[in-house]
Amino acid sequence: MRRAPHKTLVVTSFAAVAIVACTVSPSALERGAGRDDPSSPGTEIVTGPNGNPVETTATGLPCDVDKVLKTRCQTCHSAETKYGASAPLVTHADLQKSGPGASAGKKIYELVSERIKDEARPMPPSPNPLLTADELATLDGWIKAGAKASSDTCTSERAGDGVKPLSCKPDTTLVAGAKFTMQPGAPLDQYVCFGVDINLPAKRHVTALAPKVDNTKILHHILLFQAPKSEPSTPTACSAFGSAAWKLVAGWAPGGNNLELPPEAGFPEEKGVTHWVLQLHYNNALNLPGQTDQSGYDLCTTENLRPNDAGVVAFGSTRFNIPPRATHAIRCDYTLPSTFNGVKLFNASPHMHTRGSAMSTHRLPGGTGAPEKIFEMPNFNFENQANFPITASVAPGDVMRTRCTWKNPGDATIGFGEGTGDEMCFDFIGYYPNIPDRTIFGLPLFTWITPSQSASCTVE
Numbered sequence: 038m039r040r041a042p043h044k045t046l047v048v049t050s051f052a053a054v055a056i057v058a059c060t061v062s063p064s065a066l067e068r069g070a071g072r073d074d075p076s077s078p079g080t081e082i083v084t085g086p087n088g089n090p091v092e093t094t095a096t097g098l099p100c101d102v103d104k105v106l107k108t109r110c111q112t113c114h115s116a117e118t119k120y121g122a123s124a125p126l127v128t129h130a131d132l133q134k135s136g137p138g139a140s141a142g143k144k145i146y147e148l149v150s151e152r153i154k155d156e157a158r159p160m161p162p163s164p165n166p167l168l169t170a171d172e173l174a175t176l177d178g179w180i181k182a183g184a185k186a187s188s189d190t191c192t193s194e195r196a197g198d199g200v201k202p203l204s205c206k207p208d209t210t211l212v213a214g215a216k217f218t219m220q221p222g223a224p225l226d227q228y229v230c231f232g233v234d235i236n237l238p239a240k241r242h243v244t245a246l247a248p249k250v251d252n253t254k255i256l257h258h259i260l261l262f263q264a265p266k267s268e269p270s271t272p273t274a275c276s277a278f279g280s281a282a283w284k285l286v287a288g289w290a291p292g293g294n295n296l297e298l299p300p301e302a303g304f305p306e307e308k309g310v311t312h313w314v315l316q317l318h319y320n321n322a323l324n325l326p327g328q329t330d331q332s333g334y335d336l337c338t339t340e341n342l343r344p345n346d347a348g349v350v351a352f353g354s355t356r357f358n359i360p361p362r363a364t365h366a367i368r369c370d371y372t373l374p375s376t377f378n379g380v381k382l383f384n385a386s387p388h389m390h391t392r393g394s395a396m397s398t399h400r401l402p403g404g405t406g407a408p409e410k411i412f413e414m415p416n417f418n419f420e421n422q423a424n425f426p427i428t429a430s431v432a433p434g435d436v437m438r439t440r441c442t443w444k445n446p447g448d449a450t451i452g453f454g455e456g457t458g459d460e461m462c463f464d465f466i467g468y469y470p471n472i473p474d475r476t477i478f479g480l481p482l483f484t485w486i487t488p489s490q491s492a493s494c495t496v497e
């Protein structure tokens with residue numbers, strides 16, 4: 038662990054971005070106060086509603102098309118592509134090129150038209166919302182009319198880099214003890230884990246968590262867990278599925294969210310040792326040589342403890358059988374015990390494995406009331422796990438109903454577990470006040486996994 042080791046540059050840009058983000062109204066363009074602009078050092082630059090520079094460009098594309106690509110695609114499909122995308126989608130010439138690899142027989146604009154409507158592999162990928170009907174019509178209309186060049190000069194906000202600034206200044210960085218190096222000829226997808234032990238003389242509260250993205254060329258997603266024991270601090274190859282003993286606290290994939298806790302609560306780092314574990318997913322789609330990475334998570338912590346400890350609990354199930362060659366959905370009900378009195382929910386991190394396709398959690402007030410949606414992800418994708426802010430209050434006697442849907446294309450029945458052949462159905466929910474673990478004669482009575490273990494499930 039390193040505490041407050043940020044280079045001045047990083048801290049200034051975080052602070053400056055936070056100021057810009059706070060003062061810009063969604064419709065207005067304002068002057069960014071002293072924000073660094075690598076292209077013209079020292080000059081003031083104009084930023085848009087999302088805090089990114091506004092620029093005037095002529096890309097050979099009509100402005101409405103340019104705007105959709107900038108705001109919805111170029112976080113990844115930038116001139117120098119990021120997060121595993123192979124084709125830039127910036128200029129008219131980019132769209133006229135032949136597709137990459139197996140798609141070489143088609144033009145990029147034809148692939149764009151296909152992928153924005155592709156239900157199985159839609160663009161933009163989750164956790165980014167799908168294109169709106171208007172955005173889709175803009176791209177599709179232009180493509181249908183022949184994807185013609187335009188002499189438009191467009192003034193619009195540049196695409197963000199996918200990581201939003203925090204409203205606080207991070208003081209703790211969870212990164213591996215050494216850089217990860219991608220070996221030449223390595224498999225396309227690689228999963229690497231490392232542990233960071235935080236040893237504190239007095240308790241602190243974690244008030245916000247943000248991904249710390251180092252190498253955008255190979256990073257695909259980051260998951261942040263708390264573990265019951267130390268894990269090696271150097272990046273070590275690990276299962277894509279982590280360990281069933283790890284509690285998911287936050288996750289990020291390009292387009293995903295930071296996690297800022299409500300002002301009444303903080304995740305405790307108790308006096309003594311807290312074990313964090315991070316899993317990084319790398320994808321070297323472009324087969325680039327010599328890539329290294331030291332991504333992780335930035336935390337804001339405080340010794341001025343907030344009124345409540347926050348906790349994480351998993352709704353879902355640890356008992357299911359997914360039949361072969363089937364789409365299978367289960368509905369699992371858990372009745373909240375008296376310990377959930379006054380509990381508020383603020384975050385959802387859905388977690389399934391590669392066959393997971395949808396997840397939702399609803400609350401049935403008093404156990405029999407009409408279901409209220411707490412969280413719904415109709416297009417779950419293992420490769421793009423992230424956390425999502427939610428707001429809900431619950432009470433003892435309420436039923437939490439979590440649905441998990443899988444598509445099992447294989448010939449074997451799949452059950453719960455942490456291996457390649459196994460699946461999961463956990464909706465990790467951030468909540469407060471924390472319900473302490475309880476044991477009786479060393480046996481667990483209530484821990485984060487109890488709601489999933491004791492839920493009663495029905496096949497839908």
Ligand code: HEC
Binds near residue numbers: 125149
């Ligand atoms: C969060 C990052 C991200 C965003 C945003 C995104 N894509 Fe992609 N895109 C990818 C990745 C990664 C791939 C390669 C894997 C695949 O094909 O699914 C890809 C592949 C594609 C391909 C196939 C050609 C290629 O580059 O491999 C097309 C076409 C495409 N995206 C179009 C779009 C369009 C159009 C948008 C915006 C409406 C968009 N994408 C937004 C990440 C992104």
